[in-house]
Amino acid sequence: MTSIPERLLVSNAADFDRVDQLRAESDAILIGAGTIRSDNPRLIVKSESRQTERVAAGRARQPLKVVVSESGDLDPDVKFWHHGTDEHRPVVYTTTMGGAWARSRLGELADVVGLGHPLDFGRMLDDLGARGVRRLMVEGGSRIHTTFLMEDLADELFLAIGPVLVGDIYAPRFLLPEKFPGGSTRRRTLVDLTRVGDVAVLHYHLGENE
Numbered sequence: 001m002t003s004i005p006e007r008l009l010v011s012n013a014a015d016f017d018r019v020d021q022l023r024a025e026s027d028a029i030l031i032g033a034g035t036i037r038s039d040n041p042r043l044i045v046k047s048e049s050r051q052t053e054r055v056a057a058g059r060a061r062q063p064l065k066v067v068v069s070e071s072g073d074l075d076p077d078v079k080f081w082h083h084g085t086d087e088h089r090p091v092v093y094t095t096t097m098g099g100a101w102a103r104s105r106l107g108e109l110a111d112v113v114g115l116g117h118p119l120d121f122g123r124m125l126d127d128l129g130a131r132g133v134r135r136l137m138v139e140g141g142s143r144i145h146t147t148f149l150m151e152d153l154a155d156e157l158f159l160a161i162g163p164v165l166v167g168d169i170y171a172p173r174f175l176l177p178e179k180f181p182g183g184s185t186r187r188r189t190l191v192d193l194t195r196v197g198d199v200a201v202l203h204y205h206l207g208e209n210e
């Protein structure tokens, strides 16, 4: 998959604010190295009032930031390492080989954790749990979403659908082709449907349908 040259904003301002609220309710936010390379995100809670509310509740001003990278090839100059990291360094989960590369590139910017090869997402979640993370928000991209759903590791799914038709063959998709547990006949539970301006937000619970 190749990223399209200009970032297409499928959501609207109100929906981005909804996402900011979800970030503020999370202990940690996780993305894949591909999203860091293509989008150069800060991955922070933007609203100052939400930051203040977190502090008043005895939490860190910003959620812990987490990145998954098999290669460990992470650019130390991107925004990810330099915003919202005053209270805790981002955590990099990688392979044994990737760990050496990530440490040499990032130095003190990140806490690098090697998880063998292939990278074990179950161990990653155990490690995050040991760091006090109870609610993890997974923000993409396609390969990360695919792995979480293929390994049945997510409890909830929020799907925002914008009113645009994307025909570019290289545009990123929500999921990559994969054998998901239960196959395509397994039904999930739609628990809520919200209109946010011209965007529809679907909220699913991912266990078996009752």
Ligand SMILES: NC(=O)c1ccc[n+]([C@@H]2O[C@H](COP(=O)([O-])OP(=O)(O)OC[C@H]3O[C@@H](n4cnc5c(N)ncnc54)[C@H](OP(=O)(O)O)[C@@H]3O)[C@@H](O)[C@H]2O)c1
Pocket: 001, 003, 004, 031, 032, 033, 034, 035, 036, 038, 039, 068, 069, 070, 071, 072, 073, 118, 119, 139, 140, 141, 142, 143, 144, 145, 147, 172
């Ligand atoms: N619409 C949205 O809400 C949204 C949100 C986020 C991202 N996106 C889009 O999604 C695209 C990026 O998606 P992507 O699939 O290319 O990248 P990605 O999922 O963000 O990251 C892929 C990279 O993460 C690491 N990784 C992911 N799963 C792994 C696994 N199971 N085992 C080991 N390493 C793993 C690898 O890192 P290494 O390459 O370092 O080995 C892999 O190349 C971008 O175009 C971005 O704009 C959209």
